[in-house]
Amino acid sequence: MKIEEAIKQARFGNNFQKAVVNLIYTSNWLRDTQADIFKKYDILPQHFNALRIIKGRCPKPVSAGEIKDVLLDKASDVTRLLDKLVKQGYVKRQLCEYNRRKMDITITTKGLQLLEELEAPIASFYEDLATRLSQEEALLLSDLLDRVRR
Structure with missing residues (x-):
């Protein structure tokens, strides 16, 4: 699902704003998905x-x-x-x-x-991510995130 659909927002001020919103939304999604794993413990x-x-x-x-x-x-x-x-x-x-x-x-x-x-x-959590991204895409994403923090 695209970020526009997820948060029901058709337009963003610019691509940087869209990227930051998407990053925050995805970070929270990853956190919540992992929290479900840990909840039973x-x-x-x-x-x-x-x-x-x-x-x-x-x-x-x-x-x-x-x-x-x-x-x-x-x-x-x-x-x-x-x-x-x-x-x-x-x-x-x-x-x-x-x-x-x-x-x-x-x-x-x-x-x-x-x-x-x-x-x-x-x-299993990481295997699920591997159905969404290739190894190369995961590495590229990680490298891009490193660049954001430079």
Whole structure:
């Protein structure tokens, strides 16, 4: 469906405005589609992103600041995200033995199991995208988005 149909707007001020509106609309669509996958696990896409970051550092601990630096959603409240993940048993938080002002965050076995369970539905999500775009088109889209942020 074209963006004009999706938002019921026939004209845009210019192609840049149309592109930005389309980008925001599509970003929200992707977020909502992924959120449906995570809903049954009682997590949000931001929790999944944080778990992947923490797993990527495993077995070394990571600090909240390091997570925030690479989190896709920069507006997220990392402390609140981590509080929920700790409460659910997916991550463990403890004082750093070398710097008592810093918290060390590590992923638990339960957190690793959750990520393993999510592999199939996430793979399915990307397979669905592969029916809409070729590998080359996906790379071109990614390169164009990189240019937008330059």
